[in-house]
Amino acid sequence: MIKKLLIANRGEIARRVMRTAHRMGIATVAVYSEADANAPHLREAGEAVLLGPAPARDSYLRAELILQAAKDTGADAIHPGYGFLSENADFARACADAGVIFVGPSPESIEAMGLKDRAKKLMEEAGVPVTPGYHGEDQDPSLLAEEAGRIGYPVLIKAVAGGGGKGMRKVERAEDFAAALDSCKREASSSFGDDRVLIEKFITSPRHIEVQVFGDSRGRVVHFFERDCSLQRRHQKVIEEAPAPGMTPNVRAAMCSAAVQAAKAVDYVGAGTIEFIVDGSGPLREGGFYFMEMNTRLQVEHPVTEEVTGYDLVELQLRVASGGSVPDQGDIALCGWAMEARLYAEDPATGFLPSIGKLDRLRLPDDTVRVDTGVEEGGEVSLHYDPMIAKLISRGSTRDEAIEGLLAGLDTPLVIHPVKTNAGFLRRCLDHADFRSGTVDTRFIDDRVDSLAPAGPSVVSQAVAALVFAEGSTLNAARAGDPWSVNDGFRVNGDPVVETGLNVDDARVSAKVSVTGNTVDARIGDGGLVMTGTRFDPAGSLTGHLDGKPVRAEFEPRGREVLVSVQGETQLIERYNPAAAAEALEGGGAVKAPMPGKVLAVPVKAGDAVTKGQTLAVLEAMKMEHALTAPREGVVETVSVEAGAQVGDGDVLVTLQDE
Numbered sequence: 290m291i292k293k294l295l296i297a298n299r300g301e302i303a304r305r306v307m308r309t310a311h312r313m314g315i316a317t318v319a320v321y322s323e324a325d326a327n328a329p330h331l332r333e334a335g336e337a338v339l340l341g342p343a344p345a346r347d348s349y350l351r352a353e354l355i356l357q358a359a360k361d362t363g364a365d366a367i368h369p370g371y372g373f374l375s376e377n378a379d380f381a382r383a384c385a386d387a388g389v390i391f392v393g394p395s396p397e398s399i400e401a402m403g404l405k406d407r408a409k410k411l412m413e414e415a416g417v418p419v420t421p422g423y424h425g426e427d428q429d430p431s432l433l434a435e436e437a438g439r440i441g442y443p444v445l446i447k448a449v450a451g452g453g454g455k456g457m458r459k460v461e462r463a464e465d466f467a468a469a470l471d472s473c474k475r476e477a478s479s480s481f482g483d484d485r486v487l488i489e490k491f492i493t494s495p496r497h498i499e500v501q502v503f504g505d506s507r508g509r510v511v512h513f514f515e516r517d518c519s520l521q522r523r524h525q526k527v528i529e530e531a532p533a534p535g536m537t538p539n540v541r542a543a544m545c546s547a548a549v550q551a552a553k554a555v556d557y558v559g560a561g562t563i564e565f566i567v568d569g570s571g572p573l574r575e576g577g578f579y580f581m582e583m584n585t586r587l588q589v590e591h592p593v594t595e596e597v598t599g600y601d602l603v604e605l606q607l608r609v610a611s612g613g614s615v616p617d618q619g620d621i622a623l624c625g626w627a628m629e630a631r632l633y634a635e636d637p638a639t640g641f642l643p644s645i646g647k648l649d650r651l652r653l654p655d656d657t658v659r660v661d662t663g664v665e666e667g668g669e670v671s672l673h674y675d676p677m678i679a680k681l682i683s684r685g686s687t688r689d690e691a692i693e694g695l696l697a698g699l700d701t702p703l704v705i706h707p708v709k710t711n712a713g714f715l716r717r718c719l720d721h722a723d724f725r726s727g728t729v730d731t732r733f734i735d736d737r738v739d740s741l742a743p744a745g746p747s748v749v750s751q752a753v754a755a756l757v758f759a760e761g762s763t764l765n766a767a768r769a770g771d772p773w774s775v776n777d778g779f780r781v782n783g784d785p786v787v788e789t790g791l792n793v794d795d796a797r798v799s800a801k802v803s804v805t806g807n808t809v810d811a812r813i814g815d816g817g818l819v820m821t822g823t824r825f826d827p828a829g830s831l832t833g834h835l836d837g838k839p840v841r842a843e844f845e846p847r848g849r850e851v852l853v854s855v856q857g858e859t860q861l862i863e864r865y866n867p868a869a870a871a872e873a874l875e876g877g878g879a880v881k882a883p884m885p886g887k888v889l890a891v892p893v894k895a896g897d898a899v900t901k902g903q904t905l906a907v908l909e910a911m912k913m914e915h916a917l918t919a920p921r922e923g924v925v926e927t928v929s930v931e932a933g934a935q936v937g938d939g940d941v942l943v944t945l946q947d948e
Contacts, residue, residue, distance in 0.1 A: 298375075369391070371589060514597070540573045
């Protein structure tokens with residue numbers, strides 16, 4: 290058995306691997322960059338080794354530094370986690386050459402599945418169904434455009450070395466192909482150092498279903514059933530679940546058998562995932578799934594498989610890497626339902642741009658769901674790494690129970706500030722009628738993004754803020770303990786209704802609050818909501834029922850502002866201030882960099898007329914392309930940058946003329 294394990298990763302996966310290693314009595318070594326000098330995973334390791342500066346290329350991607358750290362600390366094995374060097378065949382080979390166990394598959398298996406075009410050819414030879422497409426070596430743009438026409442639109446352009454949704458573009462029309470190809474190749478080159486692409490037929494109503502496989506050095510391969518990862522945004526998974534909704538025994542048997550066959554074709558050892566694109570236009574069928582790719586590592590979403598099978602997949606990785614065997618297929622049973630939501634530091638209201646900075650407030654669920662996280666209050670979301678804050682995982686005997694468990698976790702309430710998160714967005718996805726019914730494909734979010742990611746604070750957040758402002762006007766010493774227990778109405782100078790104004794997107798939103806007994810009627814703008822069973826604690830909490838469902842909010846008054854946390858959202862909401870709103874509007878024509886990055890393109894020039902939502906600049910940050918758009922219709926006054934420029938957070942890129 291492994292004696293000392295170095296984890297060549299950071300954040301929640303480093304902590305996750307350490308948790309199992311410590312339970313197994315294995316000593317651990319952490320590595321870190323200068324940006325992670327105070328990260329939680331360092332305190333939990335037996336030893337920690339500094340690799341280098343913050344950029345991953347100077348630290349977590351330096352294979353020679355990691356191997357030297359293993360040598361210096363006497364580690365006999367390295368767990369790569371996911372991302373970074375986890376699917377790097379050269380690193381796996383270097384570990385073997387140094388006499389260190391690589392907790393993962395052989396270099397040959399990684400290479401066989403590492404390039405999508407090569408992997409698809411291999412799967413065709415092994416009899417595994419693959420999606421129709423072009424996987425050739427010739428990368429001439431005119432040939433690629435011709436092949437796309439032959440396949441038939443819509444098509445998907447994919448980086449052959451891609452993963453994580455990077456280097457992937459859907460193209461609906463032939464006239465859009467050239468621009469999409471250029472963008473895809475740029476992102477692929479930046480992310481993977483390889484701009485080659487393949488082209489596939491885009492499956493109508495596609496679902497993304499994957500199978501967890503495990504192989505050992507004795508040539509045995511087993512599966513741990515399937516996971517559905519169809520809820521995605523920009524090809525990145527948002528919510529995953531196991532098992533897949535609508536799965537039948539016959540389709541499951543066919544898909545899992547194909548996954549095992551695929552793994553055996555490359556003599557696979559360790560944890561891996563076979564990903565299938567599935568025709569979701571009707572009921573799942575045995576001939577309706579196609580091999581997409583294999584991830585030769587542990588997956589981010591592995592906890593849902595652990596929850597429904599009862600196996601610790603990290604423990605099994607460590608045992609197999611030490612020469613142990615996988616369990617018999619008959620001993621692996623599927624029980625219950627599990628669901629995982631990825632909590633990211635990103636702002637849905639601004640097109641899901643990453644949100645970086647210090648976590649002044651961070652409170653995650655402590656008992657309602659399983660939480661895998663790599664950050665803590667006072668820590669920082671860095672621009673150098675993936676902006677994940679945590680994974681929230683629930684389990685129930687049914688799918689409905691798993692959904693309700695995740696909703697309860699998001700409703701604790703969860704408190705995160707000032708970094709923006711997708712928590713409210715996750716909640717709206719989970720509570721959507723179509724998701725609850727299992728009607729999900731990879732377009733689910735794109736087709737409903739306006740309702741799932743509305744701009745500004747929710748009406749519930751606004752109502753809580755109005756309630757806090759109104760109650761703050763009426764509190765006195767006699768009522769400070771429980772203001773709702775006094776049956777004297779809710780009055781300010783004799784008026785039973787308190788009216789105030791909230792500043793939402795630099796505009797005034799009227800708010801009227803009235804109370805009858807323990808029922809609160811809050812009218813926000815033209816809409817409203819009614820809460821019953823309401824209890825208001827001036828120390829910072831409010832509970833009640835909305836549409837028959839419990840609502841719990843927490844708040845922190847800050848003068849003319851209040852920090853409200855409710856239903857997954859944490860919002861700083863202020864009373865309306867006409868002078869401040871007018872001042873904010875003066876800067877409404879400036880398009881600024883939302884984070885440090887590199888300008889890839891500026892498709893406008895001074896004097897151009899633009900429409901609201903038109904792309905003014907394309908910024909590369911966190912290895913993703915972000916289109917910065919016009920906030921309103923107007924005329925470009927100045928362009929302050931050009932392609933190739935490095936910009937900082939808040940730098941003005943383009944300005945529009947005053948209206």
